[in-house]
Every structure is written in structure tokens, then in C-alpha cells.
Amino acid sequence: MSPLPYLRLTGITKTYGGFTALKSVSLxxxxxxxxxxxxxxxxxxxxxxxxxxxxxxQTEGRVELDGRDVSRLPPSARDYGIVFxxxxxxxxxxxxxxxAYGLKLKRDAERARVEELLAMVGLPGSGxxxxxxxxxxxxxxxxxxxxxxxxxxxxxxxxxxxxxxARVRLHLRRQIRDxxxxxxxxxxxxxxxxxxxxxxxxxxxxxNNGVIDQVGTPDDIYRRPASRFVAxxxxxxxxxxxxxxxTGRVRLGGLDLECEAxxxxxxxxxxxxxxxxxxxxxxxxxxxxxxxxxxxxxxGPFHRARLAVEPLGEQRLTADLSAxxxxxxxxxxxRRLPVSLPRERLRVFxxxxx
Amino acid sequence: xTTAALPGGRPVRWGxxxxxxxxxxxxxxxxxxxxxxxxxxILVRSLYDRNDAFVGLANxxxxxxxxxxTVSVWNSVAVSALTTTIVVPLAFAYAFAITRxxxxxxxxxxxxxxxxILAPSLLPAIALVYLFGNKGVLRDLMMxxxxxxxxxxxxxxVFYTFPHAVMILTVxxxxxxxxxxxxxxxxxxxxxxxxxxxxxxxxxxxxxxxxFVVFTLVITDFGVPKVIGGSFNVLATDVYKQVVGxxxxxMGAVVGMVLLVPAVLAFVADWIGQKRQMALLSARSVPYAxxxxxxxxxxxxxxxxxxxxxxxxxxxxxxxxxxATFWPYDLTPTLANYDFAQFDSAGWSSYWNSxxxxxxxxxxxxxxxxxxxxxxxxxxxxxPLAAVxxxxxxxxxxxxxxxxGLAYIFFFNAPxxxxxxxxxxMAILVLSTxxxxxTVSHLxxxxxxxxxxxxxxxxxxxxxxxxxxxxLRVTVPxxxxxxxxxxxxxxxxxxxxxxxVVFLYAPATKPASVAVLNMDDAGEVAGAAAMAMMIVYTxxxxxxxxxxxxxxxxxxxxxxxxx
Ligand SMILES: Nc1ncnc2c1ncn2[C@@H]1O[C@H](COP(=O)(O)OP(=O)(O)O)[C@@H](O)[C@H]1O
Ligand SMILES: [Mg+2]
Numbered sequence: 001m002s003p004l005p006y007l008r009l010t011g012i013t014k015t016y017g018g019f020t021a022l023k024s025v026s027l028x029x030x031x032x033x034x035x036x037x038x039x040x041x042x043x044x045x046x047x048x049x050x051x052x053x054x055x056x057x058q059t060e061g062r063v064e065l066d067g068r069d070v071s072r073l074p075p076s077a078r079d080y081g082i083v084f085x086x087x088x089x090x091x092x093x094x095x096x097x098x099x100a101y102g103l104k105l106k107r108d109a110e111r112a113r114v115e116e117l118l119a120m121v122g123l124p125g126s127g128x129x130x131x132x133x134x135x136x137x138x139x140x141x142x143x144x145x146x147x148x149x150x151x152x153x154x155x156x157x158x159x160x161x162x163x164x165x166a167r168v169r170l171h172l173r174r175q176i177r178d179x180x181x182x183x184x185x186x187x188x189x190x191x192x193x194x195x196x197x198x199x200x201x202x203x204x205x206x207x208n209n210g211v212i213d214q215v216g217t218p219d220d221i222y223r224r225p226a227s228r229f230v231a232x233x234x235x236x237x238x239x240x241x242x243x244x245x246x247t248g249r250v251r252l253g254g255l256d257l258e259c260e261a262x263x264x265x266x267x268x269x270x271x272x273x274x275x276x277x278x279x280x281x282x283x284x285x286x287x288x289x290x291x292x293x294x295x296x297x298x299x300g301p302f303h304r305a306r307l308a309v310e311p312l313g314e315q316r317l318t319a320d321l322s323a324x325x326x327x328x329x330x331x332x333x334x335r336r337l338p339v340s341l342p343r344e345r346l347r348v349f350x351x352x353x354x
Numbered sequence: 355x356t357t358a359a360l361p362g363g364r365p366v367r368w369g370x371x372x373x374x375x376x377x378x379x380x381x382x383x384x385x386x387x388x389x390x391x392x393x394x395x396i397l398v399r400s401l402y403d404r405n406d407a408f409v410g411l412a413n414x415x416x417x418x419x420x421x422x423x424t425v426s427v428w429n430s431v432a433v434s435a436l437t438t439t440i441v442v443p444l445a446f447a448y449a450f451a452i453t454r455x456x457x458x459x460x461x462x463x464x465x466x467x468x469x470x471i472l473a474p475s476l477l478p479a480i481a482l483v484y485l486f487g488n489k490g491v492l493r494d495l496m497m498x499x500x501x502x503x504x505x506x507x508x509x510x511x512v513f514y515t516f517p518h519a520v521m522i523l524t525v526x527x528x529x530x531x532x533x534x535x536x537x538x539x540x541x542x543x544x545x546x547x548x549x550x551x552x553x554x555x556x557x558x559x560x561x562x563x564x565x566f567v568v569f570t571l572v573i574t575d576f577g578v579p580k581v582i583g584g585s586f587n588v589l590a591t592d593v594y595k596q597v598v599g600x601x602x603x604x605m606g607a608v609v610g611m612v613l614l615v616p617a618v619l620a621f622v623a624d625w626i627g628q629k630r631q632m633a634l635l636s637a638r639s640v641p642y643a644x645x646x647x648x649x650x651x652x653x654x655x656x657x658x659x660x661x662x663x664x665x666x667x668x669x670x671x672x673x674x675x676x677x678a679t680f681w682p683y684d685l686t687p688t689l690a691n692y693d694f695a696q697f698d699s700a701g702w703s704s705y706w707n708s709x710x711x712x713x714x715x716x717x718x719x720x721x722x723x724x725x726x727x728x729x730x731x732x733x734x735x736x737x738p739l740a741a742v743x744x745x746x747x748x749x750x751x752x753x754x755x756x757x758x759g760l761a762y763i764f765f766f767n768a769p770x771x772x773x774x775x776x777x778x779x780m781a782i783l784v785l786s787t788x789x790x791x792x793t794v795s796h797l798x799x800x801x802x803x804x805x806x807x808x809x810x811x812x813x814x815x816x817x818x819x820x821x822x823x824x825x826l827r828v829t830v831p832x833x834x835x836x837x838x839x840x841x842x843x844x845x846x847x848x849x850x851x852x853x854x855v856v857f858l859y860a861p862a863t864k865p866a867s868v869a870v871l872n873m874d875d876a877g878e879v880a881g882a883a884a885m886a887m888m889i890v891y892t893x894x895x896x897x898x899x900x901x902x903x904x905x906x907x908x909x910x911x912x913x914x915x916x917x
Pocket of ligand 2 (some may be wrong): 045166190
């Protein structure tokens with residue numbers, strides 16, 4: 001028997017006037033896991049987080065926290081800490097005052113607890129400062145310490161890193177991950193940054209237009225996207241329009257590809273392949289194409305090449321070529337290059353609107 | 355589906371939400387009882403004659419057929435239109451100099467433009483009497499015309515409405531996007547062309563708003579025409595005569611309804627204008643920084659000095675006259691005119707009444723406005739309720755003081771009204787003044803509250819801290835500057851207002867501004883000037899105190915304001 005989920009959402013629907021922001025969303029969150037809500041801006045991530053927090057109650061559906069139905073409880077009767085994108089630190093209170101805000105302890109115990117929390121987020125001894133005197137990254141960590149102070153069972157983070165510059169963001173990613181590992185607190189983080197989700201989460205919930213498209217480990221989401229949307233949204237992807245010729249074969253322009261397509265013959269589909277999965281070294285004979293390198297873009301550890309393939313017409317194929325490969329084969333714009341599209345890496349989705 | 359019976363048996367904490375909702379309901383009820391119902395009463399009263407018999411629209415018909423009253427309508431419109439035509443261009447030039455030139459002393463001129471706000475509208479009229487009246491020092495400048503009548507009214511109203519127009523236009527002109535000017539200059543547009551194609555259109559909503567506000571202020575003002583109107587009748591003085599003089603409440607109500615028309619129009623125009631004005635400035639605009647232009651700056655300085663000099667001159671005239679032994683024959687300085695008991699049996703008590711009224715208005719008004727604005731804008735209380743309260747908070751802006759005062763007579767003096775005990779006390783004066791100046795204060799509070807992070811209340815709830823703890827520990831300290839502004843606004847306006855209270859005071863609660871009116875009526879102009887100056891000294895003193903307090907506050911909170 002699988003253990004009871006720490007948080008269970010059942011049929012959550014949220015409407016604003018005539019607009020449906022969430023459509024019957026159901027989700028189980030395991031105790032102690034780090035979950036990311038990932039999706040484009042406006043897809044309902046924040047709305048779902050606020051439903052869990054009780055800040056904007058759902059129109060329909062049920063929220064169970066640690067086996068308790070909290071669907072209709074106000075935020076203060078639920079058990080969670082939250083960090084907002086803006087941090088929402090109280091500017092007139094010192095860092096100590098902010099972190100101690102939710103504590104109900106005696107003076108000395110409070111002081112000790114605040115110092116412990118500040119040390120935990122890497123800001124020991126800054127209790128006397130005011131938020132306005134700290135950098136963005138430091139404010140972020142104070143907000144984290146404040147949310148963790150009452151030792152909540154659930155930590156909610158709404159785009160906690162999006163207001164920071166790239167370097168600080170990388171550092172804080174690791175710090176939040178470490179903190180999660182140390183405390184083992186069930187954590188839900190909202191982000192629109194797929195890299196953030198892929199590197200931080202135990203599981204990712206990909207959302208689109210108020211519904212969940214896929215729930216899975218980063219590896220699942222990346223390698224086995226469950227929908228055309230997920231395939232397109234997460235990572236770089238070749239999206240090639242085609243038609244199912246017969247079971248297991250798809251026709252792309254003047255090209256027939258072998259792939260695992262279970263759609264009926266004649267159906268319009270999109271064939272998806274990651275640029276790094278285009279096979280260049282020792283291309284197989286299955287799905288082999290003759291390509292010409294049109295442009296090459298240097299991206300550090302690899303080059304991103306645009307390949308022209310005659311039977312595909314105007315459609316270009318993107319391939320990531322490792323720096324080694326480029327050196328070994330002396331590749332450059334204008335070179336002819338035989339490539340193959342590995343059958344097991346091709347993913348076929350029915351075309352949008354079909 | 356969702357059930358009320360919860361596993362674990364933890365009680366549902368609805369206490370907080372319930373109290374917040376109750377707060378919003380009380381606020382809405384307060385605004386309905388003290389704004390909407392009295393306005394209803396005025397409407398109903400206009401349908402009854404002086405013997406309390408229902409006469410339908412007969413009062414309106416009588417109004418239209420009374421030549422004296424229809425003449426007043428035209429007089430009112432003419433005087434208001436003329437004042438508007440003079441004030442708006444003057445104020446525009448003044449505001450332009452403050453915002454768009456590099457002349458020195460801009461802060462000082464901005465402050466000087468506010469001088470008239472410190473005085474009741476009776477004061478400029480009294481000063482004009484001293485300057486151009488039958489014994490006026492500059493009587494010869496009138497070239498045989500009398501200051502008593504339209505000329506005096508227009509000059510007095512220009513003084514009285516100038517700061518309001520300057521304020522509106524300063525705001526409109528300070529929201530300029532420098533990039534528009536740079537683009538125009540790069541395209542070779544000359545200075546005049548830039549003014550006509552960028553500056554004027556950018557300020558158009560401010561201009562429209564200023565026109566409506568000034569027109570409404572003049573047509574509903576009672577102080578200036580009362581003192582210097584002579585036999586030139588206007589609507590505002592007619593209301594007073596009908597109600598206070600002839601006890602003809604039905605006809606008073608009709609005139610009150612007529613006065614409501616321009617005010618409501620102004621209200622709507624202002625509302626539309628403000629929405630558009632916001633849209634003009636995007637978040638990515640670059641603020642305009644005026645460049646030095648010796649000739650233009652010099653001209654601006656000269657103009658502002660002239661205007662500010664005239665404002666100071668009028669105020670100084672009243673101050674000077676209040677200190678003269680026997681104007682204009684014996685100018686030896688004396689404080690005798692400040693011995694009010696010799697002119698008016700109420701003596702100094704009306705000044706103390708005004709002080710009490712102002713303190714109460716500031717305290718009660720600020721508390722209600724700020725808590726109310728917080729409930730509406732920030733509290734996690736029921737949103738539909740907040741939307742209703744938000745609308746109710748705007749309504750007082752559309753009600754001129756005279757109409758409000760009249761409405762209160764009809765409503766609170768009605769035998770069936772259980773709130774009738776409020777009538778004849780200080781409470782009704784405080785309430786009417788709070789309501790009269792509610793909306794501007796409310797909008798100040800809303801602006802301050804909107805600058806706070808949206809999630810303070812959510813953070814507080816997640817940390818299981820009651821929402822009012824956060825209100826007291828975070829919201830109030832952060833909004834203290836705005837709270838002080840609101841308190842001062844209430845105080846100064848309570849000190850100077852005449853229009854509503856003139857209908858509502860009782861002998862024991864007569865405020866200073868009404869004493870000015872009474873003394874002037876009785877021909878004791880020196881006493882009236884002295885009492886008006888007492889109001890000015892007090893308002894100015896409180897403003898100075900406010901400046902000091904703001905400065906101290908600024909310093910004490912520097913640690914966390916540093917960004
Ligand atoms: N208070 C609200 N009123 C109306 N619409 C809202 C409100 N809050 C969010 N929405 C809409 O719901 C959708 C989802 O918003 P949100 O959850 O904030 O998206 P995101 O995934 O970017 O966090 C958006 O289209 C947004 O416009
Ligand atoms: Mg969001």
C-alpha cells in the first residue's frame with residue numbers, strides 16, 4: 001500500500017468571473033518531495049499555489065493537507081510557509097523582526113531560533129539590519145528564513161528566484177536544494193524557468209492553460225514528454241509537421257520516417273526530436289538523411305547547427321554538435337553531412353487542433 | 355464535496371473574516387447614512403412646500419417662474435465662467451513654471467500658491483473690502499465701479515480657487531515623458547510646436563479637471579458672494595436666504611438640487627480624466643528634467659513672484675487691517691480687534707469651538723478614512739463588499755458643502771429620524787466635515803496603501819499572525835506620512851469651512867468661520883478680519899508643525915527607508 005500523500009488536490013477549479021484559471025486539477029504531493037509547477041506565464045501556477053495556501057480559495061474541489069480536509073479553512077488554519085516573488089519583507093522591521101514575526105517564543109528562545117534560521121540561510125549575524133540595506137539575494141533568504149521559522153509542514157515558493165540576476169540565481173538554487181535536503185520539508189516551487197525546474201525538482205508538474213499536462217521526474221519530462229505542448233515547452237526541440245503514412249511510418253514532405261506512431265493513417269502529426277539526438281557520428285541506415293549545414297552557432301560546449309535537408313523543403317532541422325565532433329570532422333557552414341534520426345528518440349504527437 | 359465536518363476536529367477560524375466583513379459593512383452603512391440618505395432627504399424635501407404639504411414639482415415650477423431666482427442662476431454661471439477663464443490659464447502658467455522650467459525657488463512658490471487654502475473664502479472678500487471698498491486704500495483704481503458685486507466676487511474667487519487649480523495642473527504637468535520631447539526635438543520640432551503637440555495634449559485631462567473643479571468651487575461657494583456680493587444675487591446666497599432667512603425649506607432644497615448638477619458633472623469629468631491620465635504614463639517613461647534657459651526662467655520667476663505677491667498681498671491686507679485701530683483713519687497697531695466679545699456675544703468661544711471641531715475631525719476622520727481604506731483595499735475581507743464600499747467612499751466628492759449642510763438639516767432634523775439627537779451638537783459638525791472632505795482623504799490613503807507590497811496580509815496569515823497585528827505593526831508605521839497628511843488636511847479644512855456648518859451650528863457650537871460671517875454681517879469688519887486671521891494663524895501653525903513632524907519622522911525612519 002502506497003503511503004498517504006502529504007497534499008492531495010482533487011478536482012480543483014478556479015474561475016474569475018467568466019474566466020477559468022484552473023480546470024479540474026488533481027494532484028498528489030508526496031511527503032518530503034520537492035515539486036515544481038512549471039509552465040508559461042499565465043497558465044495558472046500562482047493561482048494553484050494560492051489555492052493550496054487558502055489565499056484565493058478554489059471555486060470547486062478539495063484540498064487535503066496531511067490527511068486533513070482544509071478546503072474551506074482560512075490560510076491561518078493551514079500549515080505552510082510561503083515566499084513570494086516580491087519577498088514581501090516588512091521594510092520597517094529589522095531582519096530579526098521579520099524572521100521572528102510568526103514565532104511565539106520567549107525572548108531568549110526567540111533570539112536563538114532566529115539566529116539559527118539566519119545561519120541556516122547563510123546570513124548569520126544580520127538580524128539588526130533592515131531589509132532595505134540588503135541585496136536582492138539576501139532579502140530572498142530572509143524571506144525564506146521567515147517562512148521556515150514556525151517549522152511548517154509545507155513550504156510554498158512562488159518564483160522565488162525570478163527577480164535575481166543570473167549568478168545569484170544559480171547560487172540560491174543550490175542553497176534552496178540543500179536546505180530542502182537538510183530539513184526534508186515538502187516543498188512546492190512555482191517557476192516558468194524550465195532549467196530551474198529540471199535542476200531542482202524531484203518531480204515536475206507541467207501546466208498549460210489551467211490544466212496539468214504532465215507530472216513526472218525531470219528525466220521523464222525531458223525524455224518522454226507526454227504532449228506536444230510539453231515537448232515544445234521543455235528544452236529545445238525539432239517540431240516537424242507530417243502525416244501518418246501507415247502504422248509506424250510518417251511522411252514529412254518528401255521523406256518517409258520510421259517511428260512509433262499509433263495514430264491512424266492519414267492523421268496530421270508533429271514529429272519531435274531533440275537537437276542533441278540527431279545522430280551524426282556513424283549515422284544508422286534507418287531514417288538516414290543527407291543534410292547540408294546552413295549555419296552554425298557557437299554555444300560554448302557545443303554548436304547549434306541549422307541543417308537543410310532537400311526532401312524537407314523549407315523546413316530546417318536543428319542539431320547540437322559537440323565541440324569535439326565539430327573539431328574531429330572539421331565541420332562548418334556549407335558542409336554536406338549524412339545524419340540519422342534515431343527511431344526510438346522520435347516522438348509523434350497529433351498536430352494541434354487535430 | 356467540501357464538507358464542514360473536518361477530520362481532526364480543529365475549529366474553523368472564521369472570527370477574523372467575520373470581523374473584517376463587519377467592518378466593511380459598518381463603513382458602507384456609515385457612508386450611506388451620512389451621504390446617501392441625506393441626499394435622498396433633500397430630493398424628497400424639494401417636493402414639499404413650507405407647510406409640509408406634498409406639492410410635486412411645484413417648487414421647481416415656482417423656481418423657474420421666480421425672476422429673482424432665475425437671474426441668480428445666470429449670475430452664478432457668469433461669475434463662475436469668468437473666474438474659470440481667469441484662473442485656469444493663470445494656474446497653468448504658474449504650474450508650468452513650477453514643473454517645466456529651471457527657475458529658482460520652485461519649492462517656495464509651490465508652497466506660496468497654497469496660501470489661500472489656509473483661509474476661509476470669506477477672507478479674500480474681506481481683504482477686498484479693505485482694498486477697494488468705500489473706505490478702501492485703492493478705491494480709485496476701481497474707476498467709479500463698485501467692488502460690491504460681480505467684480506469683487508470674481509477677484510475673491512480667483513484667490514480662493516487658485517491653489518486648487520495649481521495643484522491639479524502641477525500633477526498633470528509633472529507626469530511628462532522626457533523621451534517624447536527628445537524624439538520631437540530630434541525630428542526638428544520647435545519649442546512652440548513641442549508645447550502644442552506634447553505639453554498641452556499631455557495636460558489635457560488636468561486642464562479639463564481644473565475647469566470643472568474651479569467652476570464647481572465658485573458656483574457652490576458661499577463665503578465670497580456673501581461678504582462682497584452686495585445686491586448681486588447668486589445661487590449659493592439664495593439657498594442661505596431661502597433657508598436661514600425665510601425658512602422656505604422646499605425652495606432651498608430646489609436650489610440645492612440645482613447646485614448639485616455642476617458638482618456631479620465635475621465629478622464625472624474628473625473621474626474619466628483621472629483614468630485617462632494614468633494611462634498616459636507608462637511604467638517605462640523617463641521623467642522630464644527641465645533645462646536652464648535664462649530668459650524663459652527669468653520670465654517664469656517674474657510671473658510667479660507677481661502672482662505669489664498678489665496672494666500674499668491679499669492675505670497681508672486682511673492681517674494688516676485686523677491690527678489697525680480704526681481703518682483707514684487711525685492705523686496705529688492694536689490687538690483690540692481680537693477682543694471678539696465686543697463684536698459678537700460668542701467672543702473667543704467660537705474660536706475654541708473651531709479648534710475642537712478641527713481636532714475631532716482630524717482624529718475621527720483620519721481613523722475612519724484610513725481603517726476604511728485599508729478594509730477596502732487590503733484586508734482579505736469579502737471582495738464584493740469591498741467593491742460596494744469603494745464606490746460609496748467616492749460619492750462625497752460630488753456633494754458641495756452647501757448641499758451637504760442642507761441635506762443634513764432635512765435628514766437629521768426630521769421628527770422621524772432616530773439619529774435626531776445628533777442635531778445641534780458638535781457631533782453633527784464633526785460628521786458633516788468628515789463626510790465633506792472624505793473622498794480626497796480616502797484617495798490619499800488608497801494611494802499610500804497601494805504602494806505597499808500586495809502580500810503583507812498573506813504573509814501574515816501564513817505565519818498565523820492576526821491581520822490587525824500586521825495592520826498596527828507594519829501598515830500604519832509604513833503609511834504614517836500619508837496618515838499625517840490626511841490629519842492635516844482634515845484639520846485645516848475643518849478650520850476654514852463655512853458652507854456645510856453654516857446650516858448646522860447651534861449657538862453653543864458656533865465655529866470661527868461662522869463668527870467671521872456674523873461679524874461681517876453686523877458691519878464689524880475689523881472683528882471679522884481678526885477672526886479670519888486667527889483661522890489663518892492656526893492653519894499655518896498646524897502646517898508648520900506638520901512639516902517639522904514629517905521631517906523628524908523622515909529622519910527617524912531613515913534606516914529602513916534607505917534603498
Ligand atoms: N484576481 C484575478 N482576477 C482575474 N483573473 C486573474 C486573477 N488572478 C489571476 N488571473 C488570471 O488567471 C490566469 C492565471 O494566472 P496566474 O496563476 O497568476 O499565472 P502564472 O502561471 O503566471 O502564475 C491568468 O490569465 C491571469 O490573468
Ligand atoms: Mg505567477
